[in-house]
Structures are given as C-alpha cells and as structure tokens.
Amino acid sequence: MRRTGPLVVAFIMGFAMIFQYFIPHPLSQKFYEIMVQQWLIIISIFLYLFGLRSFTLYHYHKVRRKKEGWYFSLIALLAALITVIIGFGTRRGPLFDKIYDYILAPLQATMFSLLAFFIASAAYRAFRARNLEATLLLVTATIVMLGRVPFGAFMWHKLPDVVEWILKYPNMAAQRGILIGVGLGMIATSMKIILGIERSYLGGE
Amino acid sequence: MWEKLLRLDRRWIFVLVALSVLIPLLKPLGLPMKTTEPVLNLYTYIDTLKPHDKAVILVTDFDPSTMPELLPMAEAIMRHCFARKIPLILYGGMYPTFVGMAKMALSRVLPDFPDVKYGEDYVFLGYIPGTSLIILSMGESISKTFGNDYYGNKLDSLPLMQRVKNYDQVALVIDLSGSGTPVWWIIYGYQRYGVRVGCGTTAVSAAQYYPYLQTGQFVGMLGGLKGAAEYETLIERAGIPPGRKTASIGMDAQSIVHLMLIFLIILGNIGYFIVRRKR
Amino acid sequence: MIYLFFLLPPAGVEAFDTPNDEGGSITIRWKEVEGAKVYLIYRKKDTLELIGKTYDTEFSDDEVEDGVEYVYGVRAVAGTDTSDFAFSPPAAASPQLFDTSKLNIFFAVFIYLFFIVYFVRAARGRTLFIRRIAGLDALDEAVGRATEMGRPILYVPGLSGMGDVATIAAINILKPVAKKAAEYETPIIVPNCDPIVMTVAQQVVKEAYLEAGRPDAYREDNVFFLTDSQFAYAAGVDGIMMRERPATNLFMGMFYAESLILAETGNMTGAIQIAGTDAVAQLPFFIAACDYTIIGEELYAASAYLSQDPKLVGSLKAQDLGKAILMFLLLLGSILSLCNIPLILNFFRTL
Numbered sequence: 126m127r128r129t130g131p132l133v134v135a136f137i138m139g140f141a142m143i144f145q146y147f148i149p150h151p152l153s154q155k156f157y158e159i160m161v162q163q164w165l166i167i168i169s170i171f172l173y174l175f176g177l178r179s180f181t182l183y184h185y186h187k188v189r190r191k192k193e194g195w196y197f198s199l200i201a202l203l204a205a206l207i208t209v210i211i212g213f214g215t216r217r218g219p220l221f222d223k224i225y226d227y228i229l230a231p232l233q234a235t236m237f238s239l240l241a242f243f244i245a246s247a248a249y250r251a252f253r254a255r256n257l258e259a260t261l262l263l264v265t266a267t268i269v270m271l272g273r274v275p276f277g278a279f280m281w282h283k284l285p286d287v288v289e290w291i292l293k294y295p296n297m298a299a300q301r302g303i304l305i306g307v308g309l310g311m312i313a314t315s316m317k318i319i320l321g322i323e324r325s326y327l328g329g330e
Numbered sequence: 331m332w333e334k335l336l337r338l339d340r341r342w343i344f345v346l347v348a349l350s351v352l353i354p355l356l357k358p359l360g361l362p363m364k365t366t367e368p369v370l371n372l373y374t375y376i377d378t379l380k381p382h383d384k385a386v387i388l389v390t391d392f393d394p395s396t397m398p399e400l401l402p403m404a405e406a407i408m409r410h411c412f413a414r415k416i417p418l419i420l421y422g423g424m425y426p427t428f429v430g431m432a433k434m435a436l437s438r439v440l441p442d443f444p445d446v447k448y449g450e451d452y453v454f455l456g457y458i459p460g461t462s463l464i465i466l467s468m469g470e471s472i473s474k475t476f477g478n479d480y481y482g483n484k485l486d487s488l489p490l491m492q493r494v495k496n497y498d499q500v501a502l503v504i505d506l507s508g509s510g511t512p513v514w515w516i517i518y519g520y521q522r523y524g525v526r527v528g529c530g531t532t533a534v535s536a537a538q539y540y541p542y543l544q545t546g547q548f549v550g551m552l553g554g555l556k557g558a559a560e561y562e563t564l565i566e567r568a569g570i571p572p573g574r575k576t577a578s579i580g581m582d583a584q585s586i587v588h589l590m591l592i593f594l595i596i597l598g599n600i601g602y603f604i605v606r607r608k609r
Numbered sequence: 610m611i612y613l614f615f616l617l618p619p620a621g622v623e624a625f626d627t628p629n630d631e632g633g634s635i636t637i638r639w640k641e642v643e644g645a646k647v648y649l650i651y652r653k654k655d656t657l658e659l660i661g662k663t664y665d666t667e668f669s670d671d672e673v674e675d676g677v678e679y680v681y682g683v684r685a686v687a688g689t690d691t692s693d694f695a696f697s698p699p700a701a702a703s704p705q706l707f708d709t710s711k712l713n714i715f716f717a718v719f720i721y722l723f724f725i726v727y728f729v730r731a732a733r734g735r736t737l738f739i740r741r742i743a744g745l746d747a748l749d750e751a752v753g754r755a756t757e758m759g760r761p762i763l764y765v766p767g768l769s770g771m772g773d774v775a776t777i778a779a780i781n782i783l784k785p786v787a788k789k790a791a792e793y794e795t796p797i798i799v800p801n802c803d804p805i806v807m808t809v810a811q812q813v814v815k816e817a818y819l820e821a822g823r824p825d826a827y828r829e830d831n832v833f834f835l836t837d838s839q840f841a842y843a844a845g846v847d848g849i850m851m852r853e854r855p856a857t858n859l860f861m862g863m864f865y866a867e868s869l870i871l872a873e874t875g876n877m878t879g880a881i882q883i884a885g886t887d888a889v890a891q892l893p894f895f896i897a898a899c900d901y902t903i904i905g906e907e908l909y910a911a912s913a914y915l916s917q918d919p920k921l922v923g924s925l926k927a928q929d930l931g932k933a934i935l936m937f938l939l940l941l942g943s944i945l946s947l948c949n950i951p952l953i954l955n956f957f958r959t960l
Contacts, residue, residue, distance in 0.1 A: 143718070147711050150704045151631045158463065166459055169805065176804030176834035183833040194852045225430045230394035236840035237395035237866060241587065243873040244894075245347045246340040249594040250876075251897040253602050263599075267592050273533070273556055275361035276585035285364050297540040300889065303905060304541065305935060307887050310906040311774045312718070313928045316725050318777065322920050325781040325813070325912055340877070395840045395866065427838070509865060534866065534890050 132321045139319030180205070265291065332601040343594065350590040354582040361585060363578065368543055369560040372528045372550025375502060376407070377568070381415035384501035385494045387468075389515075390432040391423040396508035396532050397431060402558035402577035403506050403530040404435040406565055411452075412443040413570040417490055418452040419472070419500075422480065424464070424511060429457045429480070442571045449488040456480035465518040469497050469525070497525035502549065506530040512539065516547045530557065555580050616685050616692040617642055619666075624681045624700035629711075632675045632704030637683065637697060638667045645685035651694070653680040662686075673702045713956055724927040732923030739922060744883050744901035745914050748782070748859075751881050752789045755856040761796040762786070763855035765846060765871065766810060767862020767886070768802040768839060774909065775887045776806055779862035780813055781912035782885070786859065787814040791821035799832040800849060802842045807834045843867035847874045860884040860899070861908065864891045872898035885911070 142160070145153050184198035211221050254260040271277040272288030317323035365373075376386065388407055392400045411418040420436065422429030432454065446452060455476050458464065467475040472494065473485040485491040493499060503525055505512045512529040519525045526549050529539060533554025542548045552561055558577035566572040619639035627634035637650060650668045652660045654677070660670055673679055678699040685692040755762045764786060766779040783799070790797040799814065801807035811832045818827040835845040847870065850858065858875040860868070860882070868884075868891040875882050876898050884895035885903030895902045903911065906928070913921035942953030 147708050147715055148706060149629055149631045149708050150706055154631055172804040172808065174804075175808055176801075176837070179804070179807060179834035180836070183830060186830060194848065197848065222430070222433075225427075226434070229427070230397065230430065230434075233394035233838075233840045234397055236844055236870065237398075239870050240866065241351070242344045242347050243869050243898075245587075245591055245594060246343045247869065247873055247876075247894070247897040248591055249338070249343055249598045250340075252595045252598065254599050263595065267595070270588045270592060273554070274585040274588050275363050275559075275581050276589065278364040279361050282364070285366055289366055292537060292540055293544065296537050297544055300538050301541050303889050306932060307889075307905050309721075309928055309931050309935070310887070310909040312721060313725060313924055313931075314774045314777065314909045316722055317921070317924050320726070322729060322924060323777075323781070323912060325784050327812075393839075532866070538890055 128324070128327055131327055132324070136319055136321060139315070143319075332604045336598065336601045336605060346590060346594075347587060350586045351583045354586045355579065358579065359582045359585070361582060363559055363563045363581065365560045365564060366557075368548075368551040368553065369557050369564070370550070372504070372552060373410070373561060373564045375526070375528065375549045376410055376416065377414065379414070379416050379501050382417065384499055385417040385419050385490070386411055387419045387421055387500055387503045389421045389423055389503065389505045389507075389511075390428055390435065391425075391505055391507035391509070391511045392431055393425070393427045393508075394431070397434075398580070399532050399555050399558065399577075400506045400508065400530060401431060401435055402555070402575075403552050403561065404431065405439050405573055406558060406561040406577075407504060407530075408435060408439045409442070409570050409573065410561075410565050412439065412446050413565070413568075415451070416501075417494065419490070419494065420452060420454045422455060422457045424457075424461050426457050433480075438573060442573060449483070450490055453485070453488055453490050454480040455485075462514050462518050465514060466522065469519065469523040471496055497523040500525050502526050502528055504528040504530065506552075508532045508535065512548070513542070516542060520547055555584055616644060616687050616690045618692040618695035619645075619648065619683045619685055620695065622681070622683050622695045622697040624679070624697035626700060626702050627669055629705055629708040632702055633673060634669055634671045635673050635679060635681070635700050635702050636667065636669050637681045639683050639695065641666050642685040642692065644687045645692075646688070647686045649684045649686060649691070651682040651684070653682060653696075657682060675702050675704065677701060713958075721927070721931050724930055725924050728923040728927040728930075729920045730923070732919040732926070735919060737919065737922045737926060739910065739914055739925060742903060742907050742910065742914055744885060744903035744907065745782075745911055747881075747883055747901045748786060748915075749789065751857040751859065751883055752786060752793065752795065754881055755790075756793040756795045758856040760856035761798050761853055762790055762857045762859065763846075763849065763853070763875075763880075764797055764799045764859045765861070766799065766801060766806055767860075767864055768842060768867070769863035770803045771805050771809060773863050775861075775863040776803075778908045778911055779885070780806070780809055782859075782861050782908075782915065783810060784813050784817050785915050787817035788821050791818040791823045791826060794823070794826060796828070796831060798849060798853060798855065800835040800842070800846055801833065802835065802837055802839075804834050804837075807832065839865060839867055840870075843870045846871055850874050850878050850880070854878055855880055858882045860886070860895065861903075861911075862886065864888050864895075866891075869894035869898060875899075 141156070145157050181202065184202050187198040188195050188202070208224060211224065215221050252263060254263050268284070269288050269291060271280065272284045277284040277288070314323065379386070388404065390404055408418065420432050422432040436454065440446065456479065458476060460467070464475060473491050476485055478484055479488065497519065503515055503519055505515050505527065507529070508531065512527065512531065515527045520527050527547065528549045528551065530552040531539060533556070536551065536553030536557070539548060539551055543551055552558055555577050559581045562572050562575045562578050566575070619642050621640040622637065623639070624635055624637045627636045639648070647662050647664055648666070648668070649659060650661050650663065650670070651657050652670060661668060670679070670681070678701045680699050681697045682694040684694055752762060764783055766783060767773070767776050769776045771777065787797055797814065799810050801810055811829060814832050815827050818824055836842050851874070858880045860871060861884070864886050865888065868886070868888070872882060872884060872895055882899040883901045883903070884899040885908040886892065886895065887905045887908055889905070892902065892904055910925055913925050938953055945952055946954055
C-alpha cells in the first residue's frame with residue numbers, strides 16, 4: 126500500500142491532467158484551477174515548513190558542535206530571524222525595503238558578477254582548438270563576442286549583421302533541434318512516471 | 331615559460347578582468363551603438379501604438395542578480411511609454427523578490443515625468459502567488475485576478491483599470507526575465523488569448539529565444555546589456571529623456587572585457603600548441 | 610451628374626458558437642463591404658445594444674450566457690456614412706467537451722504512448738543496445754575517488770522542483786550514487802534548493818543506505834534544505850565546497866546562471882566534477898569547467914542506463930523512434946512546402 130498508493134495517485138492524476146488539456150469545458154478549467162492553483166500551492170507552503178526546519182536544524186547543529194565555519198551558520202540563523210521579525214513586525218515597511226535594497230540586492234548582484242571573472246578563468250583554461258569542431262566553435266564564438274559589443278561595429282560596420290545571421294539561422298536551427306529532443310524526452314519520462322515504469326522517485330525498488 | 335603561462339594563477343586573470351571593467355567606466359570610450367533587428371522591432375511596435383488607447387503590460391520577472399542587464403530595459407521601456415502617453419500596467423512578476431525591481435525602476439523614472447498620473451497613466455500591480463494561472467486569469471479579468479494594486483487601492487476604483495479589463499484592451503505584454511517565463515506568456519497569453527508578447531532577457535538566454543522570434547511569437551526582443559543600450563539609444567534619438575543610460579555606460583566596459591577574453595583565449599591556445607609541439 | 614454613394618450593409622452575416630472554448634462566447638462573421646473602414650456590432654436579446662467595433666470582418670462576443678439565443682446586427686461605417694443593419698440568424702453559446710484544434714496533438718501523444726508501451730513490453734527478456742554515455746560511466750570512478758581520498762561526495766540536485774523532469778532524473782541518479790557511497794562508507798552531502806525535493810532526496814538516500822545494509826550510517830543532516838534563493842544557494846554550495854573539500858562534485862538537474870559559479874569553484878578545489886542538465890544555456894559552462902557532462906536527453910536516460918532495466922531501456926527505444934518519425938516528417942514537410950504543398954505544415958498547426 127505504501128508504494129501502490131502513490132503509484133495509483135500518479136496514474137490517475139497524470140492521465141486526468143493529460144485529458145484536461147484537451148477539454149475546454151468550464152468543469153475542466155475548474156479542475157485545473159483547483160489542482161494547480163490551490164492544492165499545489167497549499168502543499169508547497171506546508172513543505173516550506175519542512176524546509177525551514179531542516180535549515181534551522183542544520184545550522185543549529187553546526188553552531189552547537191562548533192564545526193568549521195560555525196560562525197557563518199550563526200550569521201545565517203540571525204539574518205533569517207531578523208528578516209522574519211522585521212517583515213512581520215513592520216508589514217513590508219521602509220526597514221524591510223531597506224533590507225531588500227541595501228543588503229539582498231547588492232549581494233545577489235555581486236554573486237552574479239562573479240560569472241564575469243569565472244568565465245574568463247574557465248575560457249583561458251578550457252577553450253582549446255583541439256580538433257576541427259572546437260576550432261569552428263572558437264572562431265564563431267570570437268565573431269559573436271565581437272559583434273555583440275559596440276567595438277565590433279566600430280571594427281566593421283557589418284559585423285553585427287553577421288552575428289544576427291549566426292543567431293537567426295545556425296543557432297536557431299540547433300536550438301530547435303535540442304528543443305524537439307528535450308521535448309520528446311520529457312514526454313517519455315513523464316509517461317514512464319505516470320505508467321509506474323519509473324519508480325525511483327518513490328525511494329527503493 | 332609557456333608552461334608557466336598555461337598554469338597562471340586564476341587570480342591574475344581576475345585582476346585583468348577587474349581592470350578591463352573599471353578603466354572604461356572611469357574613462358568612457360564613447361563607441362557608437364548599432365541597432366539590431368529584434369530591438370528595433372520591439373521599439374517600433376511600441377512607438378506605433380496609439381496614445382491613451384490600448385495598454386502595455388510590463389512584467390519585471392527578475393531579481394537583483396540580473397538587475398544590471400534587465401533593470402535598464404525596464405526603465406527605458408517605461409520612459410518610452412510615459413513619453414508616448416501609452417497606458418502602462420506594471421506587474422511586479424511571478425515571485426516575491428521581483429516586485430522590488432519594479433519599484434526601483436519606477437523610482438528612477440518617475441522624477442523625469444512629473445505629469446504622469448497614477449491610476450490614469452499607469453498602475454502598479456503587486457505580487458500574488460500563482461505563476462501560469464495568473465497569466466490565464468488576466469485573460470478573463472485583470473481586476474478580479476489581483477483585486478488590489480501594490481498600494482492597496484481597489485483596482486476597480488482606478489480609471490485605467492476601469493477601461494483595461496483583460497487582454498482585449500492590451501496591445502503588448504513585455505516580460506523582462508532571466509529565466510523561462512517569457513515562454514509561459516506565449517503559451518498562456520499569446521496562444522490562448524492572442525495578446526502579443528515581447529521579451530527582454532539576459533545575454534545568455536537570448537540565443538534560445540530566436541526560434542520564437544522567427545515564428546513571430548515574440549514581436550521583438552532585448553538581449554542582454556546591449557539590447558538595453560540599443561533601446562536607450564533609440565529613445566534618446568527620439569527626444570525622450572534617457573535617464574542615466576546605465577546600459578550604454580556599461581557597453582564600453584563590456585567591449586573591453588570581450589576583447590580581453592578573446593586575447594586570453596588566443597594566448598591560451600598559442601601556449602597549448604607550443605607546449606604540445608614541444609612534447 | 611450627381612453621384613449618390615450608398616454604403617451597403619454587410620452580406621453573409623452569420624453567428625455561431627465559438628468553437629473549442631469553455632462557453633460564454635459567440636463569434637459573428639460577415640463579408641467585407643467595399644469602402645467600409647470600421648464595423649459596428651450590436652447584440653439583440655430583449656433590446657438592441659452596441660457591444661463593440663472592429664476593423665476586421667469577425668468579432669467575438671464573450672459576454673453571453675450559455676444556452677440563450679442571441680441575434681446580432683452589423684453596420685458598416687465609412688467616415689460619416691453608416692450602412693443599414695444586417696442581422697444574423699439566432700445563435701447560442703455552449704461549452705465544448707473536446708478542443709478539436711488540438712486533435713493533432715492528441716493523436717501524436719497517444720501514438721507516442723503506444724510506442725512506449727509497445728517497446729516496454731517488447732523489451733522483456735531481451736538486452737537492448739544503448740550507446741555509451743561517458744558521464745554516467747564515470748560515476749563509479751568518481752565515487753571511488755572520493756572513497757580513496759577519504760573526502761565526501763557533494764551531490765547538487767539542481768534548482769528546480771519535483772515538477773521538472775530534470776529534477777526527477779537527478780533523483781534517479783542520486784539513488785545508485787547514494788547506494789555506492791553507503792557501501793564504501795563515504796559521506797554524501799546533498800544541499801537542496803526546494804523543500805519538496807529535499808524530502809524526496811532524504812527518502813531516496815535513506816532507502817539507498819537501507820539497501821546497502823548500512824541504515825545506521827545514514828545522516829539526515831547531510832541531506833538538507835539550504836535556501837530557495839538562486840544565488841544564496843550558489844553561495845551556500847560554494848561555501849560547502851571550500852570548507853568540506855569534497856573529492857567529487859555531481860551537478861545533476863536544472864541549473865540557471867549559477868552553474869558556472871558552482872562548477873568553477875569546484876574546479877578550484879580540485880574535485881572531479883560530473884554535470885548533467887537539460888538547460889541548454891548552461892551546458893557550455895559545464896563543459897568548460899567539468900570533467901564529464903551529461904547533455905539533455907542523456908540525463909533522462911540515466912535511470913535506464915544505470916539500472917539496465919529492460920522496461921526502462923525499451924522506453925528509450927520508443928523515444929528514438931519518435932525522433933526518427935519527426936525527422937522524417939520535417940524533411941518531407943520541408944520538401945513539400947518548397948513545392949507549395951502545405952500538407953505536413955497544416956498537420957502541425959494548432960490554431
């Protein structure tokens with residue numbers, strides 16, 4: 126029952142949602158609304174409580190046992206607590222906005238900006254013209270990198286048009302091919318789960 | 331020497347990148363900007379809309395991490411709409427952290443347009459949970475979907491929302507996003523209700539949206555910082571106040587960083603071939 | 610000579626229930642009137658009221674009650690001239706039970722489903738060939754390396770939820786990896802970005818330890834929720850990499866812009882890295898920074914590849930056949946379209 130129950134639910138709900146897509150009747154739309162908007166959101170919110178519990182326990186144990194980097198865990202716990210108190214206490218007031226504008230926003234932007242440095246080090250280390258395909262890739266990448274900045278237009282006024290052509294034709298064809306393959310794979314994997322062929326997500330055989 | 335160069339500590343590369351960004355910001359090069367077709371298409375679509383007629387919905391589906399690329403797009407499009415008197419509905423996005431970006435853009439743009447009236451020329455919808463169902467629900471009734479605006483006013487009490495009931499009164503939805511949400515607007519907005527969709531996205535994601543541009547599912551697209559800079563240039567040429575032009579300022583730095591990257595790749599490959607030949 | 614210009618009323622006005630909808634809508638259609646700039650549409654139930662205007666020759670009235678008959682009148686307008694009314698026969702709206710515009714998708718999905726079921730059954734008792742996937746073959750080596758070095762394995766199941774097929778594929782790979790880690794007594798750390806994925810991952814890892822005969826070695830603390838914020842998660846995982854120094858990093862699932870931050874930091878620590886994702890935009894970063902990369906559908910095939918279960922391998926065959934049919938249709942459709950025969954093109958149209 127422990128394993129059969131979820132499989133039966135997956136089968137029924139899976140086919141119900143497939144058929145729902147083809148039925149425009151208001152009852153069908155209501156079913157979608159209830160399942161996706163109401164049930165899914167309610168379940169997600171409750172599971173966030175599990176997440177919060179896991180987060181708190183993980184960092185609490187690190188602090189209690191004074192494991193390496195325990196002070197970072199203390200900061201994480203205090204930051205979460207302070208944000209929750211200010212959020213609920215001031216009801217999204219100016220102080221809460223200040224946390225967003227002056228702490229969260231710069232931190233997230235900084236993390237994203239690491240990409241510029243990392244792409245440079247990864248490019249220097251890994252982008253090698255080992256064979257014909259890699260050489261072709263490197264040449265195309267160089268053309269696109271130059272064409273996507275004003276310097277490219279400064280070098281040759283037609284370079285941005287060449288780059289647009291690369292993006293509109295070879296790139297688009299490749300993206301389409303990948304989309305089709307991934308789409309078929311998604312359907313197959315979803316079908317395997319609905320039909321109960323794929324059961325690893327339940328845990329155990 | 332080449333072996334040492336190939337094993338160069340990555341921190342030297344980080345220093346080179348940092349200098350490549352900082353120096354052009356302090357000493358701008360003023361390189362000219364050429365407009366590309368996807369950006370021009372989006373600009374022209376908005377520019378030819380009738381004033382005080384159908385609205386544009388601008389969705390800020392991004393958080394502070396992609397703010398450098400996407401916030402300038404939001405500001406430029408807002409400026410364009412305000413200057414052309416196109417009614418604007420600002421939707422704070424599908425996740426709670428995205429609303430702050432819409433607020434930030436508004437706070438930077440509004441001082442340059444003192445005659446723009448809230449409730450008549452623009453409305454700010456906040457955040458409500460629901461992702462794809464919000465898009466579907468707005469097709470029936472925007473006021474019923476949200477109830478109140480970000481500031482707590484009943485949407486039915488606002489003159490703009492009394493006129494703009496659903497997508498029938500919307501000319502264009504522009505989704506600014508660093509993730510896959512523009513495709514949701516095509517699936518649930520365009521395919522279902524026929525509302526036209528435009529997109530602004532990060533440079534990394536721009537390549538994957540060309541299939542949708544080619545089929546006409548997107549009317550146009552702003553890709554990355556360059557897309558934002560091109561739009562700023564277009565509105566400036568049209569006599570609209572462009573603000574600080576943060577994207578255009580960043581393009582000089584991006585030009586130098588790209589050149590630096592190309593130099594590093596060439597250097598790495600030269601070193602690789604020389605070392606390989608020695609062995 | 611005096612010329613009189615009369616704007617004729619529209620001909621052929623018809624009203625019908627809007628097809629393939631949830632009801633509450635009637636479509637009115639008429640023939641174009643020469644010289645007309647705009648058309649006014651009126652609805653007559655008890656009284657005649659103006660309900661809209663259009664520049665087209667079609668209009669949808671979405672504010673009707675199902676089952677109630679309405680009559681529509683259309684007038685053509687050109688400048689100050691307005692034509693007489695042209696009325697439609699009565700029409701009533703009703704909801705449809707099947708969207709016939711999606712018939713092609715319906716057939717395609719169920720034909721594909723038939724292939725999957727057929728090949729799954731046909732694969733029983735047979736060994737079907739799957740080509741080698743280097744990234745999946747390297748999983749054993751990666752776990753072994755961590756055991757030899759006495760350092761943990763870091764498994765990152767992506768940043769999406771259980772609704773994403775890539776996450777399900779990631780959980781499928783987590784199971785055999787966790788089982789091997791349990792057998793070799795190597796700690797496995799699984800930081801999660803989604804609480805639902807965390808609960809599933811905890812269950813899967815616990816079952817893996819149970820199957821390996823080491824239930825006492827399972828640590829719930831090692832499979833935990835970090836944060837659902839993208840870059841905070843990247844920062845947290847980077848911190849784990851720098852402090853715990855795992856010998857093996859496995860990035861499986863859906864990733865976004867943080868992919869290079871994770872992979873490059875792992876590269877800095879000297880770990881062996883295997884990544885698998887269907888996020889096309891992130892693949893170049895993983896290829897640059899990781900030792901092995903599992904690309905797109907190879908990730909979905911992982912479960913079949915690792916278990917060699919005939920049923921799962923059979924479903925891969927169905928996928929291959931589906932792709933082959935699509936490729937053939939694309940080629941045929943392109944050639945026919947060049948000859949102005951839109952047969953295949955029309956089959957793929959949904960609206």
